[in-house]
């Protein structure tokens with residue numbers, strides 16, 4: 001099932017993948033609408049039998065449109081739970097989550113989700129996996145073929161579209177998962193430790209790829225990670241979560257301009273931010289001392 | 299000076315590689331042949347030993363029948379044997395298909411909702427514990443000695459394995475794949491046919507293979523108790539008449555039928571997996 005090269009041009013594509021120069025470096029919107037994602041005193045209590053686990057206790061933050069926010073914290077501190085609540089995949093025990101000033105009631109087509117494993121369907125080809133959301137949302141596949149192919153090109157998967165997932169490396173599978181998350185051009189991308197299952201080198205590669213994608217297609221993103229360097233490299237803001245209480249203890253602005261290059265990881269400023277965050281995570285909110293000078297902590 | 303020597307002279311590397319490839323292919327071929335030849339040879343040897351032993355021992359052919367006697371029964375009475383074989387084949391195929399369809403349907407129903415699962419699951423487990431063969435004579439009471447009682451018995455005995463493995467398969471879909479479906483606002487039907495069911499396919503085929511074997515057993519038991527027609531009836535009848543060679547002939551044909559039914563399932567599985575084009579056992583992912 002090859003897509004004919006002469007297929008009609010994609011008709012209504014919300015934001016075509018900019019292969020040309022016009023989209024390569026996009027300026028931030030001049031007046032970003034505030035509070036695209038607004039989380040207010042969100043709490044989650046799991047009841048398992050007689051036990052109850054407070055996975056998230058009283059988390060509040062907001063994200064403006066186009067912002068890339070990393071949620072950083074040790075494992076078990078409730079990051080996944082928080083993300084799943086934002087995705088509408090997990091109920092909220094108390095508090096509120098609003099997306100674009102509409103209360104969260106359940107999953108939405110405008111929110112893409114990525115998991116730690118690629119979650120590709122093993123019997124479908126890479127291209128079919130990437131088009132899976134299009135089919136589920138009952139949209140015309142031919143309108144999205146061009147977009148799928150340029151996403152494949154952007155992630156270096158051209159030539160692998162007819163391979164099966166088991167024929168790809170872990171990094172390639174995760175890149176295919178990024179393509180799948182982006183194919184319907186969602187407003188928000190929620191990523192739950194998408195690269196933690198990869199080896200360090202592949203992970204660096206994926207971070208660079210993600211930076212490249214964000215330079216060309218900035219999106220509102222929540223990115224859960226337990227890697228401090230990954231958070232600082234990728235995000236505009238880092239929210240730090242702790243285990244007890246399972247809440248956000250720090251909201252740190254990362255001042256590096258975009259487009260970013262992974263080489264900023266060697267800069268003194270970068271390492272100061274990393275040290276600050278590590279202090280927060282290791283010693284808890286009180287032991288960390290004052291944040292670095294340029295960090296804006298509301 | 300010839301072209302050939304020139305060619306080998308200029309590209310010795312290629313020639314060596316080609317030689318190695320050829321050797322490897324020959325070895326692979328030999329390995330494959332060995333996998334067929336060894337069991338066939340062993341079976342042939344066993345048959346020869348059986349033949350020789352039956353003649354040399356002087357034990358009555360009624361007790362220890364030589365393979366040649368079985369063969370001559372097959373060769374001489376094939377019209378009547380064929381008639382009964384076709385009856386058995388027809389009935390067991392119908393029973394297998396009904397059991398397969400009913401099993402897949404019940405298995406699907408089991409996973410349709412928690413309420414239904416809670417209601418039916420314990421009953422299914424209980425049903426599996428019944429020594430179902432013991433109930434075979436009851437089917438005559440209920441449905442008489444005709445084909446319908448045999449069909450009902452095959453269905454009764456063969457469809458639980460399919461139901462159980464279908465239900466297990468439908469529950470085996472990756473948790474994140476189901477979350478992905480939910481996040482994409484997939485409907486229940488979309489999730490079923492695009493994720494749950496494909497993940498269940500290997501499990502369903504495992505169930506169908508058991509179903510094929512069990513259906514054969516059910517069919518023969520049904521023919522034993524109804525004693526009307528079919529190869530099972532021949533076995534009963536010939537045993538009573540001490541016609542051991544005829545018993546073995548009928549059993550040989552039953553083996554062939556069982557192999558055929560199982561083979562059809564195996565080929566269908568191979569075709570479906572090839573169509574899916576990937577190893578889709580959950581261990582792969």
Ligand SMILES: Nc1ncnc2c1ncn2[C@@H]1O[C@H](COP(=O)(O)OP(=O)(O)O)[C@@H](O)[C@H]1O
Pocket residue numbers: 046047048053054055073074075076077078079080081082
């Ligand atoms: N479905 C669930 N039922 C009960 N407890 C859960 C469930 N999911 C997560 N938890 C608990 O909630 C806490 C936070 O889990 P999670 O959000 O997965 O943390 P993280 O993603 O930061 O590692 C953990 O203590 C975990 O055991």
Ligand SMILES: [Mg+2]
Pocket residue numbers: 076079080081192193
């Ligand atoms: Mg997690």
